[in-house]
Amino acid sequence: MTQKEYVIEAMRRNGGYATFQQLNQMVDFSTWKTKTPQASIRQIVQVYDEFFRIRPGLWALTECKDDVLRRFDIVENDVGSDEMFTHSYYQGIIVELGNMHNYTTYVPNQDKNKKFLEKKLCEITTEPELPDFTYEVIRNRAKTVDVIWFNERRMPFRFYEVEHPTNITNSLDKFYEL
Numbered sequence: 001m002t003q004k005e006y007v008i009e010a011m012r013r014n015g016g017y018a019t020f021q022q023l024n025q026m027v028d029f030s031t032w033k034t035k036t037p038q039a040s041i042r043q044i045v046q047v048y049d050e051f052f053r054i055r056p057g058l059w060a061l062t063e064c065k066d067d068v069l070r071r072f073d074i075v076e077n078d079v080g081s082d083e084m085f086t087h088s089y090y091q092g093i094i095v096e097l098g099n100m101h102n103y104t105t106y107v108p109n110q111d112k113n114k115k116f117l118e119k120k121l122c123e124i125t126t127e128p129e130l131p132d133f134t135y136e137v138i139r140n141r142a143k144t145v146d147v148i149w150f151n152e153r154r155m156p157f158r159f160y161e162v163e164h165p166t167n168i169t170n171s172l173d174k175f176y177e178l
Contacts, residue, residue, distance in 0.1 A: 003032060007044050008061065011051075015071075015118070016064030020057050021096060055089055058117075071118065085115075087146075090162045092116025094147040095124050103149035103157055106130055111146065141177055 001009075010026040011018050018026065020042060029037040045051040045059040052062050060068040069076065074085055091107060095116070098105040105125045112122035122128065130143050131154040142148065147160040159178060161171040 003040055004044050004048055004050070006032075007041055008050060011059075011061050011064075015068075017054065017058065017060035017068045017117075019093070019096075019117075020059075021100070023059075055086065057093065058089070072115070087162050088114035088116055088121060091121055091146050091160075092119075092124060094160045094162070095121065098147070098149040098158070099124065099126060101149075103151065104131075104154065106148045106150065107146065108144055110144075138178065141174060145174065145178075 006027050007023060010023055014022060014026065020038070023041050023045075024038050027037070027041065032040065034040050045053075050062055051059050052065060054060055054068065054072070054074070072085055088111065091111060091114070093116075095105045095107065104127045106127040106129075107121045107125050112125075113120050115121075116124060127150060130139055130148075131150060133139070133150075133155050134142075142156065142159070145159045146162045148156055149158040149160075151157040156178075159175060161168075161174070163171055
């Protein structure tokens with residue numbers, strides 16, 4: 001089996017799509033004669049017509065395009081569906097990175113039921129409620145941050161806001177206060 005066929009098969013097992021992180025976990029590299037199999041996967045999905053990009057880091061099989069877009073409620077060339085998917089997608093990517101680095105992860109209540117791929121954000125976070133790390137007035141402001149990573153002492157390690165087409169003034173004010 002070729003490297004491309006390994007990637008295609010992994011995506012099929014995952015429902016026709018995958019993030020790079022998922023592919024790196026699913027593909028068996030044992031027979032690959034390369035020192036950088038992750039780079040090979042990135043090249044394969046970017047070069048061959050069997051794949052298409054949904055978002056940065058998220059690819060799907062061209063043969064499954066209609067099904068995958070329908071599953072994620074993405075309408076091509078529709079700004080509204082694009083923005084809605086983009087915000088929760090990046091929140092999910094940030095949560096996954098935090099989990100991968102063994103941080104406790106949190107998203108605010110208003111975002112918990114938003115979708116990251118085929119799961120709700122609350123299904124991938126590790127902290128259902130904001131830890132009691134400081135004064136209530138500061139915690140109330142922190143409750144609205146898109147993603148927070150906490151260290152082993154349950155203290156905030158990183159705050160993340162996902163901003164793309166909106167005005168970032170509110171986020172900058174929030175970070176200044178925190």
